[in-house]
Amino acid sequence: MSDTITMTYEVPADDFTRAGEASSNVKSKLKKMGVDPDIIRKVSIAMYEGEINMVIHACGGTIDVIISPEEIEMILKDQGPGIENIELAMQAGYSTAPDNIRTLGFGAGMGLPNMKKYSDEMNIESVLGVGTTVTMKVKMFE
Amino acid sequence: MTIDNIKEILGASYIVGEEWKDREVHTACGSDMMSDVLAFMKDQSVLLTGLCNLQVIRTCEMMDIICIVFVRGKLPDDAMINMAKEKEIAILSTGHRMFSACGVLYEKGLTGGPTYRE
Ligand SMILES: Nc1ncnc2c1ncn2[C@@H]1O[C@H](COP(=O)(O)OP(=O)(O)OP(=O)(O)O)[C@@H](O)[C@H]1O
Numbered sequence: 001m002s003d004t005i006t007m008t009y010e011v012p013a014d015d016f017t018r019a020g021e022a023s024s025n026v027k028s029k030l031k032k033m034g035v036d037p038d039i040i041r042k043v044s045i046a047m048y049e050g051e052i053n054m055v056i057h058a059c060g061g062t063i064d065v066i067i068s069p070e071e072i073e074m075i076l077k078d079q080g081p082g083i084e085n086i087e088l089a090m091q092a093g094y095s096t097a098p099d100n101i102r103t104l105g106f107g108a109g110m111g112l113p114n115m116k117k118y119s120d121e122m123n124i125e126s127v128l129g130v131g132t133t134v135t136m137k138v139k140m141f142e
Numbered sequence: 143m144t145i146d147n148i149k150e151i152l153g154a155s156y157i158v159g160e161e162w163k164d165r166e167v168h169t170a171c172g173s174d175m176m177s178d179v180l181a182f183m184k185d186q187s188v189l190l191t192g193l194c195n196l197q198v199i200r201t202c203e204m205m206d207i208i209c210i211v212f213v214r215g216k217l218p219d220d221a222m223i224n225m226a227k228e229k230e231i232a233i234l235s236t237g238h239r240m241f242s243a244c245g246v247l248y249e250k251g252l253t254g255g256p257t258y259r260e
């Protein structure tokens with residue numbers, strides 16, 4: 001479909017200062033397209049949490065963002081350690097982040113719950129030792 | 143309340159964005175955990191924090207937060223200052239600790255969002 005735009009981002013491993021660049025880029029793009037600010041904020045927060053997770057829990061990865069007139073889809077794929085128990089990981093407050101991550105302001109165990117809260121659809125597929133793919137969709141119109 | 147009102151109430155100084163001093167803020171959030179902040183969705187708000195790194199600016203960018211107050215006299219580095227300028231986020235620094243900074247602003251009528259619910 002010609003009115004669908006796809007963007008791909010590489011999320012670098014272990015570079016905390018660069019985490020968020022992909023989300024920032026998507027945010028600017030959506031602003032330029034004139035998308036509703038509330039929708040942009042939902043996409044930005046959900047994607048940023050996912051991007052941070054890829055940096056601190058996996059070893060970076062790739063993010064595909066597909067923008068269509070109906071929705072914005074984000075596919076975050078990493079080759080990290082995987083999530084053993086997704087249901088547990090989804091609980092607010094559950095975190096395996098080490099203390100040094102906590103001193104950086106992350107590791108509250110709120111990221112996945114936030115991603116669920118701000119997206120209209122979310123799916124996690126994860127295989128231990130292979131990686132994790134998180135897919136989120138935000139609808140253009142409520 | 144405006145950004146300039148916050149600066150006066152907290153006896154703070156501008157690090158970035160004195161030119162945006164008349165912008166209105168409606169709510170505030172105080173935290174050193176960025177995911178806590180990201181769970182709080184409100185328009186035109188201010189973040190009070192003792193955490194001082196680039197992800198604080200990124201978090202505010204994602205949330206459309208228009209003003210950051212660093213407590214305990216913390217000062218941002220050049221990379222943070224440049225990002226804040228680019229994203230039009232005002233930065234203040236105050237000598238107050240978190241509790242009193244939040245307290246005096248609350249007393250002057252600035253409130254937080256609703257109670258967190260899952
Ligand atoms: N991409 C991932 N790869 C491997 N494990 C992950 C990934 N994303 C999340 N997890 C696991 O799920 C847990 C919960 O994630 P969540 O984002 O909710 O919290 P957090 O990242 O630990 O802290 P916060 O998001 O508040 O900074 C993580 O601590 C980690 O164990």
Ligand SMILES: [Mg+2]
Pocket residue numbers: 049052053107110111112
């Ligand atoms: Mg997280």
